[in-house]
Amino acid sequence: xxxxxxxxxxxxxxxxxxxxxxxxxxxxxxxxxxxxxxxxxxxxxxxxxxxxxxxxxxxxxxxxxxxxxxxxxxxxxxxxxxxxxxxxxxxxxxxxxxxxxxxxxxxxxxxxxxxxxxxxxxxxxxxxxxxxxxxxxxxxxxxxxxxxxxxxxxxxxxxxxxxxxxxxxxxxxxxxxxxxxxxxxxxxxxxxxxxxxxxxxxxxxxxxxxxxxxxxxxxxxxxxxxxxxxxxxxxxxxxxx
Ligand SMILES: Nc1ncnc2c1ncn2[C@@H]1O[C@H](COP(=O)(O)OP(=O)(O)OP(=O)(O)O)[C@@H](O)[C@H]1O
Numbered sequence: 056x057x058x059x060x061x062x063x064x065x066x067x068x069x070x071x072x073x074x075x076x077x078x079x080x081x082x083x084x085x086x087x088x089x090x091x092x093x094x095x096x097x098x099x100x101x102x103x104x105x106x107x108x109x110x111x112x113x114x115x116x117x118x119x120x121x122x123x124x125x126x127x128x129x130x131x132x133x134x135x136x137x138x139x140x141x142x143x144x145x146x147x148x149x150x151x152x153x154x155x156x157x158x159x160x161x162x163x164x165x166x167x168x169x170x171x172x173x174x175x176x177x178x179x180x181x182x183x184x185x186x187x188x189x190x191x192x193x194x195x196x197x198x199x200x201x202x203x204x205x206x207x208x209x210x211x212x213x214x215x216x217x218x219x220x221x222x223x224x225x226x227x228x229x230x231x232x233x234x235x236x237x238x239x240x241x242x243x244x245x246x247x248x249x250x251x252x253x254x255x256x257x258x259x260x261x262x263x264x265x266x267x268x269x270x271x272x273x274x275x276x277x278x279x280x281x282x283x284x285x286x287x288x289x290x291x292x293x294x295x296x
Pocket of ligand 1: 115
């Protein structure tokens with residue numbers, strides 16, 4: 056996967072949603088997974104020719120007991136200051152709260168810790184590694200499991216913390232992050248989570264992949280629907296009556 060193709064898609068999303076401003080200090084949430092490693096690589100390159108000058112750092116939250124040494128080395132090579140934060144998220148989720156559905160608590164704790172640390176380190180933005188397939192899956196999951204039409208936004212301002220969350224990879228398909236990981240030999244850190252791979256998201260991912268084989272274009276159309284807010288016709292009783 057040539058860096059040029061990744062950069063062109065990221066640049067388009069950054070421009071479409073006005074994600075980066077002059078003098079931003081952006082913290083990349085670096086989990087050590089393929090997606091945020093791709094994001095780190097993209098933003099460290101984008102920084103070189105971006106019309107807006109901005110600063111980058113990477114933050115990794117260690118849920119407990121993970122060896123993140125390879126991430127130090129990569130960030131050094133890419134000239135991105137790296138901060139590893141030790142947390143007890145694993146202990147809280149599995150030993151203290153003994154969660155039956157651990158994913159949402161874990162995601163909330165990670166989000167909170169990432170934002171707090173970004174703020175402490177002087178950042179005004181946090182960049183996350185969500186990509187196009189994540190968006191389509193989230194869009195469907197919200198309908199399937201929550202009964203509402205919803206998805207995360209490419210850019211969200213958190214008023215309470217005065218922090219903006221950006222997702223520069225929303226136009227990048229997951230297969231591209233897989234290809235980049237192989238091609239550039241990213242040091243992927245094994246996800247230590249016991250729930251890894253047995254999640255609702257995984258079920259929806261598999262369903263979508265099957266649907267896309269039977270009905271080619273289904274993913275493209277779902278992404279189109281997400282981007283076409285004017286045509287998101289909903290049964291609004293007040294408008295119809
Ligand atoms: N432990 C962590 N430390 C820092 N950032 C994180 C961590 N876990 C998740 N993030 C950030 O939140 C994003 C979404 O988290 P999620 O668990 O859904 O990851 P993912 O889709 O599997 O991506 P990745 O391949 O980067 O792990 C990640 O792409 C990353 O930017």
